Amino acid sequence: MGAGLAGLAAARELERSGHDVLVLEARGRPGGRVLTLREPFDDGLYAEAGAVFVPAHHHHTIAFAREHGVPLVPAFDRRRAASQWFHVAGRLVQADAEGRVPWPLSLLPAEQGLSPGRLQERYLGPLIQRLGDPAHPSWPSETALAYDASSLADLLRREGASENAVAIARLGYLDEWGDGIDHVSALGMLRDLAINGRGHDAFSVPGGTDRLPRAMAARLYGRIHYGAAVTGIHRRRRGVDVEYVEGGRPRTVRARRVICAMPFPVLRGVRASPPWTAGKQAAIDGLPATSVTRVYLQVSRRFWDPDAPASTPTDLPIMLAAEASRGQPGERAILEAFITGARARRVERMTPAERVSFAAGHMERIYPGLKRHLERAASYAWDADPWSRGDYAWFRPGQMRRFLPHLAAPEGRVHFAGDHTSTAPGWMNGALESGLRGPPGVGDGSRVPGSE
Numbered sequence: 001m002g003a004g005l006a007g008l009a010a011a012r013e014l015e016r017s018g019h020d021v022l023v024l025e026a027r028g029r030p031g032g033r034v035l036t037l038r039e040p041f042d043d044g045l046y047a048e049a050g051a052v053f054v055p056a057h058h059h060h061t062i063a064f065a066r067e068h069g070v071p072l073v074p075a076f077d078r079r080r081a082a083s084q085w086f087h088v089a090g091r092l093v094q095a096d097a098e099g100r101v102p103w104p105l106s107l108l109p110a111e112q113g114l115s116p117g118r119l120q121e122r123y124l125g126p127l128i129q130r131l132g133d134p135a136h137p138s139w140p141s142e143t144a145l146a147y148d149a150s151s152l153a154d155l156l157r158r159e160g161a162s163e164n165a166v167a168i169a170r171l172g173y174l175d176e177w178g179d180g181i182d183h184v185s186a187l188g189m190l191r192d193l194a195i196n197g198r199g200h201d202a203f204s205v206p207g208g209t210d211r212l213p214r215a216m217a218a219r220l221y222g223r224i225h226y227g228a229a230v231t232g233i234h235r236r237r238r239g240v241d242v243e244y245v246e247g248g249r250p251r252t253v254r255a256r257r258v259i260c261a262m263p264f265p266v267l268r269g270v271r272a273s274p275p276w277t278a279g280k281q282a283a284i285d286g287l288p289a290t291s292v293t294r295v296y297l298q299v300s301r302r303f304w305d306p307d308a309p310a311s312t313p314t315d316l317p318i319m320l321a322a323e324a325s326r327g328q329p330g331e332r333a334i335l336e337a338f339i340t341g342a343r344a345r346r347v348e349r350m351t352p353a354e355r356v357s358f359a360a361g362h363m364e365r366i367y368p369g370l371k372r373h374l375e376r377a378a379s380y381a382w383d384a385d386p387w388s389r390g391d392y393a394w395f396r397p398g399q400m401r402r403f404l405p406h407l408a409a410p411e412g413r414v415h416f417a418g419d420h421t422s423t424a425p426g427w428m429n430g431a432l433e434s435g436l437r438g439p440p441g442v443g444d445g446s447r448v449p450g451s452e
Contacts, residue, residue: 001230001242002261004032005428006417008216009064009435010259011223022253023220024244026229026387029210030217032263033388034428036208037296040376046208047296047324047334049380050391051428056201058429060436061212065205068215072203073327076310084115086171087314087321087366105164116313119169120193123159127190134191134423140400148187148400155186172313172320177426178290178394179341188395195424204327212428229387232271233258235412243271261417261435265289265389279406287403287420289390293344293381295337295359296324299373302333312366317343318359321366335370337363340391348381355379392419392426408434 001007003025011021033050041047053075054061065072084095088104095101100113111119131144140148147155152174156166170181177192178184205211217224225246232243240258244251260267264284276284295318302323311322317339324336337359339347347355356377364370382391395403408421417434424430 001233001258002032002418003027003030003213003217003224003226004261004418005034005064005213005216005431006419006435007032007259007261008213008220009432010261010417010438011220011435012216013436013438014259015220015223021220021223022255023224024228024230024242024253025224025226028226029214030224031210031213032431033382033391034209034213035380036210037378037380038208040378041296041298041332041334042375043330043332045298045325045328045330045332045334047294047336047378048209049294049382051209052204054203054205054428055196056203057196058424058427060432061427061429062203064216064432065212068212068219070212070215071206073206075202075204075327077326085309085312085366086116087312087316088168088171089315092312092366103164103168105168106162107164107168108162111162111165114165114168116169116171116174119161119165120174123156123161123165123169124190124193127155127159128194128197131190131194134194140187140191140404144187144190145401147190148185148395149397150186151397152181152184152186152189156181167315171315172311175319176290176338176340177392178288178396183341183396185395185397185400187400191423192426196427206327209428230262230270232273233260233414234271234273235414240413255413257413257415259415259417259435259438263289263388263390263418264393264420266387276411277406280409280411283403283406286399287393287407288396289382289388290340290392290394290426291342291344291348291381291383292391293339293347293355293379293383295339295347295355295379296377297335297337297356297360297363297370297374298376299333299335299370300375301331301373303369303373304367314362314366316362316365317346318362319343321363332375335363335367344381345383347379348383352377352379394425408437 001024003023011023015021035049036046037049038046086093091104174181228244228246230244234241239254239256241254264287310326318337320338322336325334382388408416419425419430422430422434
């Protein structure tokens with residue numbers, strides 16, 4: 001159930017093992033939260049509404065891309081990647097050649113000049129070293145779980161960070177999870193930093209990240225039913241009945257086993273009988289998804305400093321200002337505001353015209369002259385997507401202890417996949433990892449011939 005990367009990977013593995021596979025996908029396309037927007041942009045430009053980067057150590061994603069003939073190219077121009085700009089306290093500041101930043105804020109002597117990444121290393125690096133291996137089946141230990149009791153912001157303070165250092169540390173990546181570092185489990189972020197810490201090269205897919213799920217889906221031709229929304233999951237002694245609506249008609253298919261790769265916010269609306277176990281139901285009901293709203297502004301030419309970084313973290317309501325069309329040819333370009341959490345929900349409630357005015361007004365501070373070159377715009381709010389109801393999963397304090405044992409645990413003949421069940425939520429690699437996990441002991445677990 002679900003033709004995102006997790007569902008596609010699971011279907012491929014099962015079909016290779018000789019099983020009869022049926023994939024039900026509510027959308028009219030594969031990929032889930034891997035979504036490339038090509039409309040309404042000109043000159044073949046495109047922007048990613050979902051996944052963008054493939055870190056060099058994400059071996060599953062790289063392997064699937066190679067297997068399916070999907071090219072990968074370096075995601076960053078090294079010259080531009082070495083440049084760091086930040087907008088904070090009403091000023092645009094730039095790191096020097098050694099990476100030191102002239103912050104317009106009062107900091108402790110040991111914090112002065114440190115970038116957000118270096119502040120993370122100073123205060124969180126030693127903790128990550130003591131975290132253990134998040135990929136090990138026995139993880140997390142009680143020592144690691146102790147970090148789940150507090151937010152990341154509170155942990156930074158306990159480790160000695162000043163309030164202004166906490167404000168700097170939240171610029172960019174850390175505050176893009178959930179409702180920001182004041183609300184996210186410290187353990188959830190430490191796990192991500194342990195797996196995806198600094199120093200890795202990254203790749204992107206020329207022509208759009210959705211080339212990967214489309215290539216995977218093409219090899220499952222005839223096995224995927226699009227526009228098929230699951231409405232009920234009924235576990236029987238010898239199989240599972242799955243109810244769904246396709247073409248306006250209710251249908252039922254009986255399977256030996258089911259892999260549910262639906263996001264938990266969507267699964268909440270699906271009838272289950274018998275009811276899920278208490279632990280599973282608590283995880284389904286309680287695991288939040290990050291609110292993400294992205295606003296795209298097509299401009300007539302690249303009018304900004306050619307040495308400007310591809311993205312600029314800010315303390316403005318737009319959060320991250322970036323060039324969404326980096327690496328694409330032509331004079332035109334697309335700039336993007338990447339907004340998460342409560343701020344994303346406020347922008348999601350705006351009209352399309354209000355979103356554009358809001359984003360352009362704030363991004364003018366990063367890209368002076370933007371409004372004069374603005375040609376057209378688009379936006380995407382994941383909370384408004386009925387088959388996602390939010391973007392990547394995150395954990396509030398205390399939720400990793402409560403939910404981790406239940407996220408991937410099977411319920412009878414129903415197995416669970418999706419990046420939210422993996423060690424790397426929010427990443428394509430996590431989704432593929434979960435799909436490759438597969439149900440143990442499937443045996444002859446094929447779809448029962450015939451459906452109602």
